[in-house]
Amino acid sequence: MQNEVVSREEWLEARRALLAKEKEATRLRDSVNAARLAMPWVKVDKDYVFETPDGRKSLADLFDGRSQLLIYHFMLGPDWDAGCTGCSFLSDHVDGALPHLNHHDVTWVAVSRAPLDKIAAYKQRMGWQFPWVSSFGSDFNFDYHVSFSPEDLAKDKVFYNFTPMQPADANDELPGLSAFYRNDKGEVFHTYSSYARGPEELIGTLMMLDRAPKGRNEDSTMNFVRRHDEYEEAAKAPSCCH
Template sequence: MQNHTIVSREEWTEARRALLLREKEETRLRDAVNAERLALPWVRLEKAYRFDTPAGPKTLADLFDGRSQLIVYHFMLGPEWEAGCPGCSFLTDHLDGALPHLNHHDVTLVAASRAPLARIEAYKRRMGWQVPWVSSNGSDFNFDFHVSFTEDELKSDAVDYNFTRIPADGCPDELPGLSAFYKDETGEVFHTYSSYARGPEQLIGTLMILDRAPKGRNEGSTMNFVRRHDEYEDEPAPRGAG
């Protein structure tokens, strides 16, 4: 934690007003970026991706559940994994409360992973989540959206992730992301948006709160303090990131 100058209330207010100007710039920039996001062109999907769900097999179009908009969180839980990615779990902890608001606003939110449905359901029970979660195992969905990688890809020099080529050496076979889709009145489905790496970070309300705490995120590297929410009990709270 950096050393802070101790000042009078008047000096603090002056400094805070200066920061407020920067915060307003950030808000206006975020609004502008949101407008550009909404103006992105769309891609018509030709594949009818299939998923295993608790209600039986469904296509991507079925996952809209009667709504016109669908957001899929690409959750890192591979076919052989015993537990979900801690970072993805951290993000998913924040989704249940949003579900009724999203549904009322014509948006369906689901998580998707390549793990078999039984493994997904078991981990979902462990975490106590309500968010719908489907298995993309056996389809090209994860590979086409560049959040899963084949053995051949991982043996090559680089893989496609976050709209660039990243080194394959040391790359895991699963990475996180978020994708959005629209279904029109005829039932056609369009890919409208995807975001990867730290892109979906604003979904994590805890980070937004920590950004306003005296020590901030207090992390040595990106989210290195994060554990699954049932794994904190025996671990002391961090006192500093170095």
């Protein structure tokens, strides 16, 4: 459907009205960011061990000499053949940001429960460079509520995005982002986590699409997304929606 076509003067009036809302959203985002920075922290006392290409490392080791750590909980389970499409979409935006994050005292690491060889194979397929480690055999994913055992999924409720939810709406792996701080004494603190659509602003492509004439042009959240090496194959398939 084509939007209403108006004169340049009428368009300018509508654009100024939208600008007021955009400025309101910017001020709200600034307020949310300030509240996020003011959140209390929780000291991490549990010892977590991760399998990395350089051997076994602790959570503190993942900081790689920096004081801030962002961990992306990438959905790739031990028995999965490929990484989650949505997680892959977000991860396509990471490599270019790494020099900027590192220069700003921030380390980015993806964590999955899949064994390291499976992670390495998928990482090579996607052509990514960011650090990606395995929490296989660790409680890390379960403690941060992004992985669920068969016993968890058999219960009446599972805990995700800070609220109980129906197991039917969950998967054995779900996405999220967690932030940690390491002080000069080597103590590690959990400062923030975000789940579901919370990390959406990290996906620059979505922000660009929001400004295109058709927007995201989706029937459900990100249903148009494919792994970046699958678009040509998807384009050959018949579609009733696009």
